[in-house]
Structures are given as structure tokens and as C-alpha cells.
Amino acid sequence: MVNKAGAKLRAQLADPDRIIVCPGVQDGLSARVCLQQGFENLYMTGAGTAVSLLGMPDLGLTTADDMVRNAAIIAGLDRTVPVIADADTGFGGPVMVARSVERYILAGVAGLHIEDQVTTKRCGHLQGKELVDADVFASRIRATVAARKRLDDDIVIIARTDALQSRGLDEALARLRAAVAAGADVVFLEGMTTADEMEQVVQRMVPTPCLLNMVAGGVTPLVDAQEAKRMGYKIVIWPLFALTSTYLALQKTAQELKSTGAIKDRLGPDGKTVAGGVREIFQLCGLSECAEFDKEMSGKAFTDGV
Numbered sequence: 001m002v003n004k005a006g007a008k009l010r011a012q013l014a015d016p017d018r019i020i021v022c023p024g025v026q027d028g029l030s031a032r033v034c035l036q037q038g039f040e041n042l043y044m045t046g047a048g049t050a051v052s053l054l055g056m057p058d059l060g061l062t063t064a065d066d067m068v069r070n071a072a073i074i075a076g077l078d079r080t081v082p083v084i085a086d087a088d089t090g091f092g093g094p095v096m097v098a099r100s101v102e103r104y105i106l107a108g109v110a111g112l113h114i115e116d117q118v119t120t121k122r123c124g125h126l127q128g129k130e131l132v133d134a135d136v137f138a139s140r141i142r143a144t145v146a147a148r149k150r151l152d153d154d155i156v157i158i159a160r161t162d163a164l165q166s167r168g169l170d171e172a173l174a175r176l177r178a179a180v181a182a183g184a185d186v187v188f189l190e191g192m193t194t195a196d197e198m199e200q201v202v203q204r205m206v207p208t209p210c211l212l213n214m215v216a217g218g219v220t221p222l223v224d225a226q227e228a229k230r231m232g233y234k235i236v237i238w239p240l241f242a243l244t245s246t247y248l249a250l251q252k253t254a255q256e257l258k259s260t261g262a263i264k265d266r267l268g269p270d271g272k273t274v275a276g277g278v279r280e281i282f283q284l285c286g287l288s289e290c291a292e293f294d295k296e297m298s299g300k301a302f303t304d305g306v
């Protein structure tokens, strides 16, 4: 087996008492902050990757290269923490989908989701989404399963449908059932708009585990982990929380720099040290571990300190 992350995520899914709460992260820094807070899973957001890496909206503009590279960076920070990654539409026909899935597996990802929008997709919480036919979606899932088999891997395959908006709940559920028949492990019904739909999906998809997507400013009512668990969800993602926090904090300090010509130091809890100073952030990102590793390997880079 190439990648043990999938097996770990499967064990988490098999725990009947567990709900897997995944903070969405868009880069190494947001992943580091969530790891510091002790999260046991991470979610790599495609929307956040588009916004953070490209400065562009979630409109299918990220390539497989952009997404796999970002997933590899995030998954590589702590191999004990399973990462679920957005794989959008799989980026093409069955050959391309299988190639992409292999690359996600080799990147060390534990689970990924593939959806039924057209390749020129958009965020699931925007209007005017277009879908591929149900048989095309099923072939994407089959190609994902084939890639997993080819690498003898355990990656968790999450089938996402965006069909609710234009086709209604029954067709969306039928698409998810077909995806499960094709080998998907978990289902993700995107863009639910009421608590009743949220409850129904879990009940009507039994025994397949369901993922719930909590997007601030999106169309789905927001519930906490306890409520999601009560509804029967096994995975909850908060894809944009880090992006939103980063955006709001950056905007505030950018305004300060622009209007005053400087940034005032913010002091930490001890009242003396600068909060969020360069050394603190490097420590978060493994400064001491890097120096320690260098020493253990008889490297000399940090003998005079760092």
C-alpha cells in the first residue's frame, strides 16, 4: 500500500461514536494552525486553493497540477492526520480522472471527492450549476475506483452530487446511489437548503456514511458538530473558515498599513512579546524540529543557533 492515510480515515469512519470534523485549509499556514489546535483531520478546499493560490473565484480554474500540489503540501505536514481533498470533477474523462486520483493517492491524501458538475464547474453554493449526465458521473466514480485498485490503495472515495439545485432531491439521491453501486464509500449532497433535506439525505442513504458541507454565506443552514452527529452525519467540513479568517485579518491590517504607514506590534499574553512575530510563526511551522533533525543527521547548519 502506497499510503496509510486512507486506512486511518476508514478506521475513523468505522467508529460509531465519532463525527469527523474537518477544518478547511487552503495552504501550509492554515494547515499548521489547525494542526496546532489539535484537529484530527483536515480538508483541502478547492475554492480556497483557487482564491489563495490563484486569486480567482471557484469556477473550475484550478488545474489538476494546482490541486494535487496543494494537497501534497498539506498532507505532508503531518502524516498522522488524514486529509480529505477536493478533487472537483476529476479534471476530464475517465483516463484523466484515474490519473488525477493516482496523483492524489501518491500525494498522501486519505479521501477525496469527485462531483457531477461539468468541467467548467463552479462553487456548489452559486447559482446556474450545470451537470454531466448520470452515466458520465458514474464513469467518473468507476475511474476513481479503478485508480484506487491500480495502486492497491485504501483512499476513501466520496461521491458528490450538485444535482439538487436543478433536478431535485430524488434525482440527487439516485445519482449518489449509483455512485455507491460504482464503488464510492461516502456521499456528499451539495447545496442542501433546509434542515429537513439535511435529515432526509442521511436517512435515505442508510447505510452509506454522509458528508455535510458547512459554508458561511452559502445556502445550507449551519449546524454544529453535535447537531450534525445527531442527524447522522459522519463527516463535517468547514471548507472556507480559514480563508474567511485570513481574509478578514489581512484586510484589517492592510487598511492599517495603508492609512498609517506602519503596523503597530500586537503584544502577546505576556504583555512583552510581539504576537504573531516572525519567530513565532516559524516555530509553528517547525523551526525547532528542522534544527533538531539537522543535528540528528550530523548536519552543521544550526550549531551556532538559529
Ligand SMILES: C[C@](O)(C(=O)O)[C@H](CC(=O)O)C(=O)O
Pocket: 024, 044, 045, 046, 047, 048, 058, 086, 122, 123, 124, 125, 190, 213, 215, 218, 239, 240
Ligand atoms: C467544498 C467546496 O467544494 C470547496 O472547494 O471547498 C466549495 C466551497 C465553497 O466554494 O463554498 C463548494 O461547496 O463548492
